[in-house]
Amino acid sequence: MSDLLRDSQSTVARNSRRQRRERRALFFDPFHHRSVWTLVLALFLLSGLAVSAEEVSNAPMRSLDEQVQEIKSDVLSIAAELSRLEEKLLYPSDTQVAVFISLAEDEKSRLDSVRIQIDGELVAHHIYSFKELEALKRGGVQRIYTGNLPTGEHRLDVSVFGKLPSGRDFSGMETFRIEKEVGPKLIGIELAANEFGNASIEVGDQ
Amino acid sequence: MRAVSPHPVLGILVALVTAGSATSMELKDPYFGEALFHAYQGHYFEALERLDAEMAQHYGVDEPQLDSLYPHIDHAEFSVGDFELHYRMHQRAGRAVKAVLEADVADPVRNEAAFRLARIHFHKGQPEDALRALEVIHGHVPEDIRDDIELLRANVLMALGRASEAVDVLRRVQGSEDLKGFSTYNLGIALLRDERPEEAIRQLDKAGRVKGRQRETLAIRDKANFVLGTMLLEASEFEWAQRSLDRVRLEGPFSNRALLGAGWADASAENFERALVPWSILAGRDATDGSVQEAMLALPYAYSKLDVHGRAAVLYERAVKTFSHELEKVDASIGSIRNGAFLKALVREEIRQDKDWVVRLRSLPEAPETFYLVALMASHHFQTALQNYLDLADLRKKLVSWQRDLDASEDITRLRRAYYELLLPDIDPRFRKLDAQIRLRLEQRKHLHQRLQQMLTAPRPDLLATASEQGLEARLDQLAAGLAEASGPEQAALRLRIQRLRGVLTWGLETQYHQRLTDAHAHLRALNADVEKLTAQYDRYVRTRQAAVHSYVGYQPQIDGLRGRVANALERIDVLMARQGHMLESVAIRELAARRERLEAYQNKARFAFADSYDRAVKAQAQAQ
Numbered sequence: 001m002s003d004l005l006r007d008s009q010s011t012v013a014r015n016s017r018r019q020r021r022e023r024r025a026l027f028f029d030p031f032h033h034r035s036v037w038t039l040v041l042a043l044f045l046l047s048g049l050a051v052s053a054e055e056v057s058n059a060p061m062r063s064l065d066e067q068v069q070e071i072k073s074d075v076l077s078i079a080a081e082l083s084r085l086e087e088k089l090l091y092p093s094d095t096q097v098a099v100f101i102s103l104a105e106d107e108k109s110r111l112d113s114v115r116i117q118i119d120g121e122l123v124a125h126h127i128y129s130f131k132e133l134e135a136l137k138r139g140g141v142q143r144i145y146t147g148n149l150p151t152g153e154h155r156l157d158v159s160v161f162g163k164l165p166s167g168r169d170f171s172g173m174e175t176f177r178i179e180k181e182v183g184p185k186l187i188g189i190e191l192a193a194n195e196f197g198n199a200s201i202e203v204g205d206q
Numbered sequence: 207m208r209a210v211s212p213h214p215v216l217g218i219l220v221a222l223v224t225a226g227s228a229t230s231m232e233l234k235d236p237y238f239g240e241a242l243f244h245a246y247q248g249h250y251f252e253a254l255e256r257l258d259a260e261m262a263q264h265y266g267v268d269e270p271q272l273d274s275l276y277p278h279i280d281h282a283e284f285s286v287g288d289f290e291l292h293y294r295m296h297q298r299a300g301r302a303v304k305a306v307l308e309a310d311v312a313d314p315v316r317n318e319a320a321f322r323l324a325r326i327h328f329h330k331g332q333p334e335d336a337l338r339a340l341e342v343i344h345g346h347v348p349e350d351i352r353d354d355i356e357l358l359r360a361n362v363l364m365a366l367g368r369a370s371e372a373v374d375v376l377r378r379v380q381g382s383e384d385l386k387g388f389s390t391y392n393l394g395i396a397l398l399r400d401e402r403p404e405e406a407i408r409q410l411d412k413a414g415r416v417k418g419r420q421r422e423t424l425a426i427r428d429k430a431n432f433v434l435g436t437m438l439l440e441a442s443e444f445e446w447a448q449r450s451l452d453r454v455r456l457e458g459p460f461s462n463r464a465l466l467g468a469g470w471a472d473a474s475a476e477n478f479e480r481a482l483v484p485w486s487i488l489a490g491r492d493a494t495d496g497s498v499q500e501a502m503l504a505l506p507y508a509y510s511k512l513d514v515h516g517r518a519a520v521l522y523e524r525a526v527k528t529f530s531h532e533l534e535k536v537d538a539s540i541g542s543i544r545n546g547a548f549l550k551a552l553v554r555e556e557i558r559q560d561k562d563w564v565v566r567l568r569s570l571p572e573a574p575e576t577f578y579l580v581a582l583m584a585s586h587h588f589q590t591a592l593q594n595y596l597d598l599a600d601l602r603k604k605l606v607s608w609q610r611d612l613d614a615s616e617d618i619t620r621l622r623r624a625y626y627e628l629l630l631p632d633i634d635p636r637f638r639k640l641d642a643q644i645r646l647r648l649e650q651r652k653h654l655h656q657r658l659q660q661m662l663t664a665p666r667p668d669l670l671a672t673a674s675e676q677g678l679e680a681r682l683d684q685l686a687a688g689l690a691e692a693s694g695p696e697q698a699a700l701r702l703r704i705q706r707l708r709g710v711l712t713w714g715l716e717t718q719y720h721q722r723l724t725d726a727h728a729h730l731r732a733l734n735a736d737v738e739k740l741t742a743q744y745d746r747y748v749r750t751r752q753a754a755v756h757s758y759v760g761y762q763p764q765i766d767g768l769r770g771r772v773a774n775a776l777e778r779i780d781v782l783m784a785r786q787g788h789m790l791e792s793v794a795i796r797e798l799a800a801r802r803e804r805l806e807a808y809q810n811k812a813r814f815a816f817a818d819s820y821d822r823a824v825k826a827q828a829q830a831q
Contacts, residue, residue, distance in 0.1 A: 075776055076254055079255045090618075100239070136243065140244075
């Protein structure tokens, strides 16, 4: 019995040593938390942490990986052609109008939602998720609406709702006059809020 | 109502998405901004789709310098490479960056491109190419990537087995605040690879004591302490090993292994009483973890060493039961994987909304196939295969939805054709008639304009006579013609009267000529406004008429072509998903089988050890009595 126990204990110790040897091969990437590329880099270096899953041959995996990359490329190209088709079919360049939302530099308030009306008709009402808001704060630009408008003068109403860093609600509404000519019309809306809870809405066009 | 400022989305500051790049610049191209908006949310497919389209358009225009993307084109090129890398398209990534590298650009831009290219090569497993790209870097290097370059160089050298050179490189970045803890740890590992264990231990010890409250710093500190503790344990430096392992936080990815190691450090130093503390903590944790399973055997072993055989027997018995339960779970997992549930669980949308989805999968009671997924995730190849599988599943969903979109597009064109082809045959002849009238009127206006212009230099009062004046003139002509043949005093008096009347008319025309000419010009100008309106309406009609035809003509070949491409891609994805899925299942089953084998061995050992401890406990009790 004691032999068996010794055997059990030595197995435990052996496993522990094996894991220790595996861990020895670690090499850490300091940017692990900073970006995905470094995660890949860290994983590359962590290849010493082999588990039995790695016994699988790498060759077919690589080949499959290459095929996956090829199909991604093909699907991206299909997506591009489909976008062109849809744009031509649904938003011809003569009548196309697109509205973009961005935040002012260093904007600290939390944007909850934006409503856009064109000629009194509600065309977009967007409630922001955390990820979308972060993307806007980092400088991303959201295309909130794409549609069609005849040439001539139109009325644009923009309403925003959100919260200030102090927790107070803020909201604002502005009306603009836009001139649609022949050709696509791009309208940029830049949002900000001051400490008193007043929203600033700036609109520019192209 | 406010007027709109003349230029669009100007004045938006953007910090580019690229890792390590803190470049801020005004963003003038909303579509590039839109690509960034997608990328910042981790939607790299959408980001690539947007940016690819924008760049294709930019390179397609005659004067790219007038395009709104022009000021950002270098960063857009970089971003494409980054997005491709994030979307795990390593083959394509780098193509755009190479283009920047080959162009005549300033030092900072070229150096950043070289750095990015090196990084891409390194990810592709091509360290030689990565080093060649790094060697291109010279001159002014942007400050924000300086340390990153050196760190990458060290990693590349390590991958090439040139640990000694990596040590030299890492020594140069030891002062970097950004790399605090990380550079020290990596230096320790490089020294270890360079077979300089004493220096390695000193560096790892330093990394294990680094100050900071950030998540990254805490993580690297744990890792350094764990690796150092493990090394010292192997070197039989038990006290020191124990101190290092004790520094690992109780909550964290290294916690379980550190607790196990700390216990072994104590046990190896024959200090079984102290080993009870970490092993007791560990034995109470989630039993699917390998370290926990090992602790369930190690803990009663320590008790038996302390001659507490009764407690040891109880714990061995508990271990037997736990292992038996775990074996059932492993069997359920294997069975479930074989039934195809594993792959279905992986693509569950509601799970993947959570960033810790892999961890959450394990806790799903109805998904036994995923209990051991976290352990599988430790393998880079499994991760790659899993990510590929998930990407393929996403692509598949997109393609299926595009098939519906294409059906809808076809419907739109069909409905438009049906609508317009009924209307147009009636509208077109009416338009042609109107068109003829419009052209005639425009010609008349042109003629009038020419005449008025001529009259400025050669006055023609008669041309400005009113209709009644012209009627009177004609009537006088008639009367004069009637009197032409007649003679006598009466007729002579009539002729005189006609002449006087003509004189009255001429007087009026001559004296009012300038006023009439001014009025005629004013009327023509008023007509111009109407003509402009007419022309605008005419143009609008022509555009609408053209747009009506363009809204349904010529789409079918494109729709058919796309439908074929989508179907073909779907077919290929199905094949790839099946192969990739099979590979994942095989790897998972193999891993679980190995776990099962180990659990069985543990269970057997625990059973025999239980019997042994029980015997000893009974003997000890008998002796005590």
